[in-house]
Amino acid sequence: MSITSSPGFDQHESLAFHHDPETGLRAFVAIHRKRDGRGCGGIRYRPYSSEQAAIDDVLRLSAAMTRKAVLAGVAAGGAKSCVLADPSRPKTPALLQAMGQVVHSYGGAYVCAPDVGIGTEDLAVIRSVTPHVVAVDHPAAPYTARGTFRGIEAVAEWKLGRDRLEGVRVAIQGAGNVGAQLARLLVAAGAIVTIADTDTAKADALASELGARSIDPTALLDAEADILAPCALGGVLTRASVERLRVRAVAGAANNQLADPDAGRALASRGIAFAPDFVISAGGLIAGEHELDGFDESAVHEHIDRIRTTVLHVLERAATQSITETEAAERMVAERMGTR
Structure with missing residues (x-):
């Protein structure tokens, strides 16, 4: 098992393993940076092929949360937890309470939030043990979708020369909470939406609801569209998969869409604009931070809508300096944190 040699390690403040034999809880918690005394990030619950795979994931995700918070203007650093789900054992209230005790021990x-495999009902159980929880009373998905929508508007303006989304073709990967909310916003704005999900019934139902089109998930990366919006698990963009794309831009809410930096360079070499996920998907984090200080819906929306301007700044800087969009965003993070 390796920590400092993991591709996700970025001078993290801490990484801890927590085990509760009685409930079967096995979880890693990583704090990348604390700002204003805290790091924020979701609890991810999924099967992992190994503990090393979970370590790699929690390190990458927590570092991305710091970048997300800095560029979103949120007074927090990044953290994350990954629970190793056991397919042979159900996710029980006792296990969630044990995870709540872990969060409380910090x-x-x-401060924890939802992520893959952990929804609002799960968080409510966790909150019965610790107050350091957000997105129970104000679920994160609509706010994450709103920020992603604003980012797509920015990409359409920059890459397509469009000041409206009417007629813009968007292919969404993932019909879960965020993907579905994003699809609704796009259709309402007049975009032409294609949806794919490994749960084909879910994709079909959403497409039927919205008058959109659903396709086989294995065909999505080959679909002709203006913008690809990954809204499922990360790592979808590799050098090989980028070569398959028939889009002019990628802008979606999934975390860690680039499998490695080479994928970002492949996008740039093909002239495909990319909205870094840690910029565009910050809506849920923004809403969660507002919960800690007193929630006002209009203030939250105003804060989230600034994502559009930030995405434009990233795209402009990447073009001006002849670097990838991820490199441009990371330089902005370093400048704001005073580390360069």
């Missing part, structure tokens, strides 16, 4: 230095 004394507010780790």
